[in-house]
Amino acid sequence: DTGVSQNPRHKITKRGQNVTFRCDPISEHNRLYWYRQTLGQGPEFLTYFQNEAQLEKSRLLSDRFSAERPKGSFSTLEIQRTEQGDSAMYLCASSTRGQPYEQYFGPGTRLTVT
Amino acid sequence: AQSVTQPDIHITVSEGASLELRCNYSYGATPYLFWYVQSPGQGLQLLLKYFSGDTLVQGIKGFEAEFKRSQSSFNLRKPSVHWSDAAEYFCAVGPTGNQFYFGTGTSLTVIP
Numbered sequence: 001d002t003g004v005s006q007n008p009r010h011k012i013t014k015r016g017q018n019v020t021f022r023c024d025p026i027s028e029h030n031r032l033y034w035y036r037q038t039l040g041q042g043p044e045f046l047t048y049f050q051n052e053a054q055l056e057k058s059r060l061l062s063d064r065f066s067a068e069r070p071k072g073s074f075s076t077l078e079i080q081r082t083e084q085g086d087s088a089m090y091l092c093a094s095s096t097r098g099q100p101y102e103q104y105f106g107p108g109t110r111l112t113v114t
Numbered sequence: 115a116q117s118v119t120q121p122d123i124h125i126t127v128s129e130g131a132s133l134e135l136r137c138n139y140s141y142g143a144t145p146y147l148f149w150y151v152q153s154p155g156q157g158l159q160l161l162l163k164y165f166s167g168d169t170l171v172q173g174i175k176g177f178e179a180e181f182k183r184s185q186s187s188f189n190l191r192k193p194s195v196h197w198s199d200a201a202e203y204f205c206a207v208g209p210t211g212n213q214f215y216f217g218t219g220t221s222l223t224v225i226p
Contacts, residue, residue: 004157033212042118042204042216043158056212091157101146101165101209105157 002026004106006092012112013082020078021109025094032075033103034067035091043091049075082113116141118205120217127195128225135190135220137205147188148206148214149179158204164188175199200224 005024013019025032030051035043046065048056051072064082069075079086089110093103119138127133139145146165150158162173169181179190188205202221208214 033214040218042206042218044216045213048212058213093158101148101214102160102163103158103214105150105159107155107157 004092004094004104006090006106006109008109009107010110010112012114015082015084015113017082018078018080019082019111020076021090021111023075023077023092023094023106025074025092026104029094029096029104030072031095031097031100032069033093033095034075034077035093037089037091037108038087046077046090079111082111084113087111087113116207116210116213116215118207118215118217120203120205120220122220123218124221124223126223126225129197130194133190133192133195133199133222135203135205135222137188137190137217138186139188139205139207140186141207142210145207146209147179147181148208149173149177149188149190150204150206150216151175152202152204152219154201161190161203195222195224197224197226 007022032049034046037043047067049069052069064080067077089108091108092106095103117140148163149161152158161177162171164171164181172178177192202219204219205217206214
């Protein structure tokens with residue numbers, strides 16, 4: 001069990017550029033969540049996968065955001081045409097079928113949009 | 115609507131003193147409640163959870179929390195704080211569908 005990993009850990013991009021983040025959950029964790037955390041706030045739910053199926057998305061998730069989880073293993077979160085308001089920490093978490101509500105979080109990817 | 119309120123943005127305690135972090139929630143049914151800790155540069159780590167049963171739950175690192183339905187609260191406690199407990203603490207409730215709701219966090223400073 002190597003924990004949830006996220007790459008890159010930091011990303012600086014210019015407004016209007018596209019960015020993609022990767023999350024590798026704990027192996028055999030079939031559930032995967034993406035959250036966004038801004039300064040002084042708690043994590044905010046973005047989307048949820050069970051295996052490869054994206055089963056739920058936050059209404060706050062604009063159409064510039066897209067997430068995938070091919071083959072039910074790692075997941076990617078892409079932000080198109082980044083805006084300064086997208087600057088945040090993006091967290092990934094995973095959990096098992098047996099303990100679906102015990103989420104294990106990765107260290108996050110900090111995005112700065114200049 | 116589901117929400118979590120952590121009234122204390124920042125708390126400072128002396129090492130060895132007791133600690134209580136407050137959490138109030140709004141939830142339409144019997145909630146599942148969680149406390150997480152986040153150290154700088156780290157992801158969130160689950161300290162403890164309440165699903166049902168005994169309203170006093172024990173967690174890791176010597177933490178405990180008590181669920182009080184009448185007060186819609188789930189306060190986190192520790193009898194004796196260590197310097198290594200300095201971190202950000204988040205209370206969470208859920209799920210609604212598959213969504214969990216987090217409070218804004220309480221930052222804990224421990225002074226020698």
